[in-house]
Amino acid sequence: MRRAIARARVRKKTPWHHVVVIVAALVASARAGDDDEVQHSESSAILDDHARALEQLIAQPTHTAPLVKDAFVKLANQARHAPTLRELREKALTVGSGTVEQALAEDDIEGADERDRWIAAREALYALSALGKVGLVDEDAFVGETASGEDDYGAFERLTETGSETWYQSALQRAALMGDDWARTALGFRLWKGFDGVEKDEERALSMLRDVATTGLGRGPTTYELEAPSGAEWLRDRDRDAGWYSESIAAKAADQVAMEIDAAARGDDGAHAQLGYRALVGGRGVEQNERAAFEHFVEAARRRGGGLPEAHYNLGFMYMNGMGTEKNYTAAREEFLRAISKGQIAPAYNGLGVLAFNGLASEQNYTEAMLYFTAASKLEDPDGYFNLAQMYTAGHGVEANATYGLEIMEKASELGHWRAPYELGMVYALGEVVEKNVTKAARYFHIFIEERFNWAEHRNEAIEEVLLHQNPWGALVRYALVSSLGSESAANNVAWLLRKTDAYTSENKFELAARMLREIIYCYASPEARVDLAGLLSERKVRPDLTFDLKDHYDQLVPNASTYEIAATGHLSVAAFGEKPYAEALVNLGWAHLFGRGVAINASRSLELFAAGAAASETSYEATPCVFAIVMTKFWLFAAAASRSLSFGSLGLPAEHFSALPTPKLNFSTVRGFMAVRILRLIEVIERYVLFGLSLALAGVLAYRAMLPSR
Ligand SMILES: *[C@@H]1O[C@H](CO)[C@@H](O)[C@H](O)[C@H]1NC(C)=O
Ligand SMILES: *[C@@H]1O[C@H](CO)[C@@H](O)[C@H](O)[C@H]1NC(C)=O
Ligand SMILES: *[C@@H]1O[C@H](CO)[C@@H](O)[C@H](O)[C@H]1NC(C)=O
Ligand SMILES: *[C@@H]1O[C@H](CO)[C@@H](O)[C@H](O)[C@H]1NC(C)=O
Ligand SMILES: *[C@@H]1O[C@H](CO)[C@@H](O)[C@H](O)[C@H]1NC(C)=O
Numbered sequence: 175m176r177r178a179i180a181r182a183r184v185r186k187k188t189p190w191h192h193v194v195v196i197v198a199a200l201v202a203s204a205r206a207g208d209d210d211e212v213q214h215s216e217s218s219a220i221l222d223d224h225a226r227a228l229e230q231l232i233a234q235p236t237h238t239a240p241l242v243k244d245a246f247v248k249l250a251n252q253a254r255h256a257p258t259l260r261e262l263r264e265k266a267l268t269v270g271s272g273t274v275e276q277a278l279a280e281d282d283i284e285g286a287d288e289r290d291r292w293i294a295a296r297e298a299l300y301a302l303s304a305l306g307k308v309g310l311v312d313e314d315a316f317v318g319e320t321a322s323g324e325d326d327y328g329a330f331e332r333l334t335e336t337g338s339e340t341w342y343q344s345a346l347q348r349a350a351l352m353g354d355d356w357a358r359t360a361l362g363f364r365l366w367k368g369f370d371g372v373e374k375d376e377e378r379a380l381s382m383l384r385d386v387a388t389t390g391l392g393r394g395p396t397t398y399e400l401e402a403p404s405g406a407e408w409l410r411d412r413d414r415d416a417g418w419y420s421e422s423i424a425a426k427a428a429d430q431v432a433m434e435i436d437a438a439a440r441g442d443d444g445a446h447a448q449l450g451y452r453a454l455v456g457g458r459g460v461e462q463n464e465r466a467a468f469e470h471f472v473e474a475a476r477r478r479g480g481g482l483p484e485a486h487y488n489l490g491f492m493y494m495n496g497m498g499t500e501k502n503y504t505a506a507r508e509e510f511l512r513a514i515s516k517g518q519i520a521p522a523y524n525g526l527g528v529l530a531f532n533g534l535a536s537e538q539n540y541t542e543a544m545l546y547f548t549a550a551s552k553l554e555d556p557d558g559y560f561n562l563a564q565m566y567t568a569g570h571g572v573e574a575n576a577t578y579g580l581e582i583m584e585k586a587s588e589l590g591h592w593r594a595p596y597e598l599g600m601v602y603a604l605g606e607v608v609e610k611n612v613t614k615a616a617r618y619f620h621i622f623i624e625e626r627f628n629w630a631e632h633r634n635e636a637i638e639e640v641l642l643h644q645n646p647w648g649a650l651v652r653y654a655l656v657s658s659l660g661s662e663s664a665a666n667n668v669a670w671l672l673r674k675t676d677a678y679t680s681e682n683k684f685e686l687a688a689r690m691l692r693e694i695i696y697c698y699a700s701p702e703a704r705v706d707l708a709g710l711l712s713e714r715k716v717r718p719d720l721t722f723d724l725k726d727h728y729d730q731l732v733p734n735a736s737t738y739e740i741a742a743t744g745h746l747s748v749a750a751f752g753e754k755p756y757a758e759a760l761v762n763l764g765w766a767h768l769f770g771r772g773v774a775i776n777a778s779r780s781l782e783l784f785a786a787g788a789a790a791s792e793t794s795y796e797a798t799p800c801v802f803a804i805v806m807t808k809f810w811l812f813a814a815a816a817s818r819s820l821s822f823g824s825l826g827l828p829a830e831h832f833s834a835l836p837t838p839k840l841n842f843s844t845v846r847g848f849m850a851v852r853i854l855r856l857i858e859v860i861e862r863y864v865l866f867g868l869s870l871a872l873a874g875v876l877a878y879r880a881m882l883p884s885r
């Protein structure tokens with residue numbers, strides 16, 4: 175997940191123990207959207223039914239389980255309460271702007287039940303559309319009895335009622351018109367990029383995404399934000415690093431909490447602080463309890479030479495917001511000052527700024543607030559930057575300078591301030607400070623929605639589904655629901671699960687994966703997806719796509735290359751020689767040259783490409799396969815040459831390599847990059863050691879045999 179976001183914006187993370195609680199932005203310090211929360215927490219029988227249908231779908235071990243069909247029928251039946259697309263469109267015409275839901279809410283929807291039915295229907299429509307898009311809804315399976323004997327007559331007909339659109343595309347449009355936030359995000363994303371049967375229309379995309387983002391402003395906890403667990407990495411990364419998953423994560427987490435409780439009982443202030451955080455967030459077997467958190471922080475703050483500065487800061491925050499204690503701004507100010515004097519805690523400066531700005535602990539004083547926000551921003555505090563940007567934009571305590579305000583706001587966004595992408599989206603949508611840029615605005619709103627609606631949580635759940643519960647089908651369903659929103663990592667994981675697991679055993683699963691990968695390539699220009707697609711093509715698992723002339727992309731194709739090989743090589747070379755060379759593509763192209771898969775057999779070219787891969791790698795983790803490829807190829811060529819001279823064949827390498835030896839020698843000055851050169855030098859050294867080691871071992875064996883008593 176991080177990789178997907180990281181491409182859009184580099185986010186710097188403070189370590190989890192450092193400062194968990196972040197003071198809310200000035201403007202949003204009131205807990206907005208409380209009414210909304212209440213409404214969501216009191217779910218009705220109808221909404222429960224809907225949630226249960228989804229849970230049932232996710233809980234099945236495979237897609238062939240009878241209850242999967244049952245769950246689909248339940249969802250389809252819930253969706254039957256939705257108006258048809260034609261009805262909705264007619265309604266939309268009379269309403270003008272805004273969603274039909276707003277109009278209907280005024281006249282048609284009466285009573286809580288009717289409303290819940292409406293919500294369940296649109297959510298069911300979204301779920302079916304997202305799953306249908308991936309190809310997970312088996313349309314034929316809708317005919318006949320379900321496991322629970324529920325009457326499914328016509329459940330699916332209603333979904334397929336429209337004329338031109340594919341059923342899942344029209345289901346998405348219906349859900350969006352009915353005001354479903356996820357559906358509107360998904361549709362906004364399609365309008366932005368122009369795919370999946372939706373024509374590109376960036377203005378409409380922008381207004382739709384902005385609407386959703388605006389509803390997102392008033393949602394969820396605005397007073398404090400917590401570090402997300404770093405869980406949702408890419409499955410395909412784990413695929414490579416097979417050693418990653420050895421023990422149960424859950425068991426480890428429980429052990430960790432037990433250790434902390436033990437340490438806190440022995441008076442460890444750090445452990446108290448940790449337990450305080452856990453009590454604030456809840457989870458991992460610790461109940462959420464603000465009062466308990468407050469007490470833990472009091473403990474952590476009063477020990478050993480004045481206690482932990484972070485604990486003081488957290489106490490200040492809790493006094494300021496009346497969490498676990500009475501509101502007391504004077505006490506908050508004192509604790510913030512202590513946090514600063516003991517440990518230069520950046521958000522404490524921001525807290526003092528908020529107090530001064532609002533005149534809470536003393537007279538209102540914008541000059542003082544400016545000083546504190548500046549101090550906070552100097553310590554790279556995202557809230558400090560955000561608030562400073564607001565001060566410059568509004569001209570509070572400083573001469574107004576919106577251009578400078580925008581610059582600072584971008585910094586706040588880079589550092590991960592939750593609201594900054596929204597503000598930036600507004601700036602680029604309005605075009606008052608800078609030139610209007612619809613694409614940029616849409617991108618910022620999309621980022622904001624992704625973070626605000628917490629897609630990461632759904633992706634984490636999917637990870638758990640596959641790793642802890644060993645239920646790849648459930649993970650596939652979860653990822654499919656999120657991928658439709660425009661999440662690159664979720665889409666990648668859908669493709670991965672289809673390719674690599676038995677999550678879905680249908681015959682066309684590789685074609686479905688390839689369709690997903692092509693979409694990822696189209697929407698995000700992703701080199702990773704190209705490499706994966708090339709893999710499917712060279713294994714001949716999917717039909718080749720020659721949509722653009724992939725031949726033009728690489729001049730080393732052999733004349734008799736198959737269309738599979740042409741397509742695979744084309745994708746690899748686009749990724750390998752793009753703006754930013756992609757190491758994995760270079761390495762795969764290198765292997766193709768070694769074995770002559772569609773390209774000229776040429777070992778020196780292989781070694782050149784492997785070395786280029788090492789040079790393009792940003793981390794040693796990425797460089798490892800390149801280095802391995804170089805060592806292995808050299809060794810293989812050497813061994814095969816020796817083997818051939820003894821007439822034992824060429825050890826699986828094409829004979830062409832040996833028509834004209836000498837063994838290729840690398841020229842270091844042709845290899846770009848400092849790291850690559852070092853790595854290659856290292857290989858030479860390692861080779862020498864390996865030879866030395868082998869000779870030693872041989873000598874040892876000979877000596878040992880000489881010492882054995884002769885029989
Ligand atoms: C607020 O805190 C200050 C300083 O800690 C204390 O003197 C004061 O009595 C507190 N006020 C209330 C109403 O508790
Ligand atoms: C506001 O704060 C500044 C800086 O701390 C200070 O110099 C100034 O006197 C304060 N103004 C008022 C009205 O208190
Ligand atoms: C506003 O800030 C920008 C960027 O720092 C600066 O170049 C410009 O001169 C400032 N404008 C005013 C009116 O101070
Ligand atoms: C909008 O921003 C994008 C970069 O995000 C840029 O490529 C494009 O040229 C900009 N469009 C305009 C009209 O400035
Ligand atoms: C292409 O030709 C070479 C020899 O010229 C042969 O070894 C190879 O198998 C051929 N490849 C295909 C796909 O026919």
Ligand SMILES: *[C@@H]1O[C@H](CO)[C@@H](O)[C@H](O)[C@H]1NC(C)=O
Pocket residue numbers: 774776777778779782
């Ligand atoms: C093999 O590759 C090298 C390096 O790219 C190139 O210089 C050489 O001409 C190639 N050999 C053949 C026979 O194509």
Ligand SMILES: *[C@@H]1O[C@H](CO)[C@@H](O)[C@H](O)[C@H]1NC(C)=O
Pocket residue numbers: 841842843844
């Ligand atoms: C290595 O390559 C550089 C530039 O490509 C060339 O100038 C140099 O002579 C080469 N060195 C050897 C030993 O071939």
